[in-house]
Amino acid sequence: MSRVLVPCHVKGSVALQVGDVRTSQGRPGVLVIDVTFPSVAPFELQEITFKNYYTAFLSIRVRQYTSAHTPAKWVTCLRDYCLMPDPHSEEGAQEYVSLFKYQSPSVTFPKWLSHPVPCEQPALLREGLPDPSRVSSEVQQMWALTEMIRASHTSARIGRFDVDGCYDLNLLSYT
Amino acid sequence: MLQEESDLSLIIAQIVQKLKGSNLYSQLERQAWASLQRPEIKLESLKEDIKEFFKISGWEKKLQNAVYSELSVFPLPSHPAAPPEHLKEPLVYMRKAQGSWEKRILKSLNSMCTELSIPLARKRPVGEQKELLNKWNEMGTDEPDLSLFRPVYAPKDFLEVLINLRNPNYENGDSLSFRTHLGLIQVPLKVKDIPELKECFVELGLNIGQLGIDDSTQVPPELFENEHVRIGQKVLAQQDSAAAQQYIRQGSPTALRAELWALILNISSQPEDVLYYEQLKTNVIQHDLLVDSLIYKDVKLTASNDDYYFVFEDYLYQVLLCFSRDTSVLSHFAFNSASPPKSYIRGKLGLEEYAVFYPPNGVIPFHGFSMYVAPLCFLYHEPSKLYQIFREMYVRFFFRLHSISSHPSGIVSLCLLFETLLQTYLPQLFYHLREIGAQPLRISFKWMVRAFSGYLATDQLLLLWDRILGYNSLEILAVLAAAVFAFRAVNLMEVTSLAAAEKKNHLRELKSMSLDDIVKIHGLFWLF
Numbered sequence: 001m002s003r004v005l006v007p008c009h010v011k012g013s014v015a016l017q018v019g020d021v022r023t024s025q026g027r028p029g030v031l032v033i034d035v036t037f038p039s040v041a042p043f044e045l046q047e048i049t050f051k052n053y054y055t056a057f058l059s060i061r062v063r064q065y066t067s068a069h070t071p072a073k074w075v076t077c078l079r080d081y082c083l084m085p086d087p088h089s090e091e092g093a094q095e096y097v098s099l100f101k102y103q104s105p106s107v108t109f110p111k112w113l114s115h116p117v118p119c120e121q122p123a124l125l126r127e128g129l130p131d132p133s134r135v136s137s138e139v140q141q142m143w144a145l146t147e148m149i150r151a152s153h154t155s156a157r158i159g160r161f162d163v164d165g166c167y168d169l170n171l172l173s174y175t
Numbered sequence: 176m177l178q179e180e181s182d183l184s185l186i187i188a189q190i191v192q193k194l195k196g197s198n199l200y201s202q203l204e205r206q207a208w209a210s211l212q213r214p215e216i217k218l219e220s221l222k223e224d225i226k227e228f229f230k231i232s233g234w235e236k237k238l239q240n241a242v243y244s245e246l247s248v249f250p251l252p253s254h255p256a257a258p259p260e261h262l263k264e265p266l267v268y269m270r271k272a273q274g275s276w277e278k279r280i281l282k283s284l285n286s287m288c289t290e291l292s293i294p295l296a297r298k299r300p301v302g303e304q305k306e307l308l309n310k311w312n313e314m315g316t317d318e319p320d321l322s323l324f325r326p327v328y329a330p331k332d333f334l335e336v337l338i339n340l341r342n343p344n345y346e347n348g349d350s351l352s353f354r355t356h357l358g359l360i361q362v363p364l365k366v367k368d369i370p371e372l373k374e375c376f377v378e379l380g381l382n383i384g385q386l387g388i389d390d391s392t393q394v395p396p397e398l399f400e401n402e403h404v405r406i407g408q409k410v411l412a413q414q415d416s417a418a419a420q421q422y423i424r425q426g427s428p429t430a431l432r433a434e435l436w437a438l439i440l441n442i443s444s445q446p447e448d449v450l451y452y453e454q455l456k457t458n459v460i461q462h463d464l465l466v467d468s469l470i471y472k473d474v475k476l477t478a479s480n481d482d483y484y485f486v487f488e489d490y491l492y493q494v495l496l497c498f499s500r501d502t503s504v505l506s507h508f509a510f511n512s513a514s515p516p517k518s519y520i521r522g523k524l525g526l527e528e529y530a531v532f533y534p535p536n537g538v539i540p541f542h543g544f545s546m547y548v549a550p551l552c553f554l555y556h557e558p559s560k561l562y563q564i565f566r567e568m569y570v571r572f573f574f575r576l577h578s579i580s581s582h583p584s585g586i587v588s589l590c591l592l593f594e595t596l597l598q599t600y601l602p603q604l605f606y607h608l609r610e611i612g613a614q615p616l617r618i619s620f621k622w623m624v625r626a627f628s629g630y631l632a633t634d635q636l637l638l639l640w641d642r643i644l645g646y647n648s649l650e651i652l653a654v655l656a657a658a659v660f661a662f663r664a665v666n667l668m669e670v671t672s673l674a675a676a677e678k679k680n681h682l683r684e685l686k687s688m689s690l691d692d693i694v695k696i697h698g699l700f701w702l703f
Binding site: 049051053054086088089090091093094095096097098159160161162163166167168169170171172173174175 | 253254256257261265266267278281282284285288289294295296297298342344362363364365451454458462500502503516517518519520521522524528529531532533535581
């Protein structure tokens with residue numbers, strides 16, 4: 001199944017805070033980011049990918065249209081999903097994260113379940129080993145990909161550090 | 176779950192790709208072809224029969240060891256959207272700090288080059304090549320004039336950089352609280368606390384036998400030592416890397432250590448490896464590099480002056496000069512926050528086809544670097560094997576001790592772990608030392624950067640490095656450093672200055688301490 005990037009507009013973050021932002025002592029702990037989808041055609045959201053920057057917990061709410069006659073409803077898909085196991089330390093602070101749609105055939109509209117928390121280190125083999133033929137087809141795909149990447153790189157001659165026998169250098173470069 | 180399955184497939188695909196380029200792959204291919212002659216291999220069950228043959232002949236075990244080795248060394252594949260620099264180091268401010276530090280080193284090397292009018296690299300004239308080839312086994316007898324060379328940096332310069340590391344997104348607050356970290360490292364990396372350390376290093380518990388402690392003369396060998404040696408011999412007979420790594424957590428018998436380390440590091444001296452080493456030697460003969468002088472100077476200043484290691488001076492040159500020419504080391508920069516220095520062929524500045532790395536392996540040695548090699552000389556006497564072992568130790572462990580990263584085994588984490596252990600479990604000592612201007616890290620930093628080489632007696636050092644291999648982690652260095660302070664806590668409470676704290680009687684004579692003393696008397700950190 002091919003997947004496409006959905007164009008979206010990510011608005012700036014807004015702090016949720018009671019009272020006057022300027023005079024109160026503390027810093028807001030909760031920020032809200034609105035994401036809107038300009039294209040009107042319905043789509044099935046498979047994956048959300050982002051890079052974290054010091055957010056400890058994430059909740060996602062989606063405004064769902066179920067039918068033409070009922071008004072749209074806000075549904076919480078994800079609540080307090082942990083991105084940083086210890087918010088006062090660097091773990092997870094700048095990581096890339098993907099959240100997936102759980103494949104459930106009975107659901108017509110994307111219904112989100114919490115992704116297993118990464119800090120719990122789910123045993124990779126909990127469900128048993130993956131199907132070998134499936135793995136081998138993925139390996140084939142990976143091969144094709146790496147061959148493409150390898151072909152596009154300028155190939156370095158293995159073991160040689162000189163250029164045509166010459167290693168007469170200027171100075172070291174700062175780039 | 177889909178995500179876990181695809182993660183596992185990705186890891187498998189990466190390992191398959193890496194191994195396909197290896198000697199083992201061609202050997203397995205040859206073995207598979209040759210096995211077709213065997214009567215038990217039937218055409219209708221070809222795949223199964225060959226797999227069975229591999230299992231019985233021990234080739235499957237070799238493959239398992241290679242896979243295990245890859246898993247130990249290579250980090251798990253990161254998110255597909257993550258760029259390569261994220262794999263080197265995920266935190267942007269650490270990457271920047273490493274970049275600035277590297278720039279300082281390059282400037283230092285460049286100015287040495289211009290001041291002394293010595294080129295970075297020079298092709299040796301034929302006469303000089305012949306001379307060097309003749310002298311290859313006794314390069315230590317050479318006394319070149321190294322007075323003008325200075326080490327590019329020393330550990331204390333590096334410590335200053337680490338002390339100044341700051342996370343721009345971190346605010347500590349001005350007021351002191353129980354949470355304030357009183358040490359020199361001011362970045363909030365996650366380090367293990369005692370309960371977590373106990374869980375991780377379970378085999379170091381007081382109720383489990385240890386070599387270096389439970390094989391001392393007071394303990395009858397039947398209680399632990401004999402059985403431990405027997406198990407070690409069995410592990411070697413089975414040639415199982417994973418089992419060897421588990422076994423060595425309790426220390427290795429001296430007689431078995433060289434083989435066990437080679438098994439864990441997955442080093443087997445094949446003819447190709449000896450040839451590769453000879454090729455590196457040829458590269459040394461043909462080209463003279465500026466870093467060679469830095470290596471000479473380092474060896475003369477450190478290892479040659481050490482009672483245990485001066486006999487190995489020639490070996491050190493044979494390893495380190497070849498190491499500088501080894502381009503296979505470049506691959507480890509994929510997961511090292513550092514990057515290899517770049518240069519251009521003279522007259523071709525800016526032209527990418529003439530871009531090269533300098534030195535060829537991308538590693539600029541610093542003051543004390545040769546001490547990473549010296550202890551290995553006690554275990555391996557054949558130069559190409561010694562070389563392979565050192566190279567593998569470097570790309571698995573030692574590089575983390577002199578680059579700025581957030582990795583749990585990186586030097587920054589080790590420093591923070593050391594300081595946190597001390598502040599939490601010996602607060603009075605920590606506070607006292609701080610008050611007299613003797614921050615504990617200023618004393619212990621050099622021990623950790625060198626993985627205690629040159630600071631502990633060799634037999635004790637090798638027992639320590641057994642644990643580094645066994646746990647695939649350098650955290651034990653920080654724990655040992657804290658334990659040394661605990662061991663000397665009473666004396667240290669009485670000193671009144673940094674100089675006094677470092678004085679002979681207290682901490683400089685680590686060499687007379689045995690792990691036995693430190694561990695048994697203070698139960699390491701179990702009694703904290």
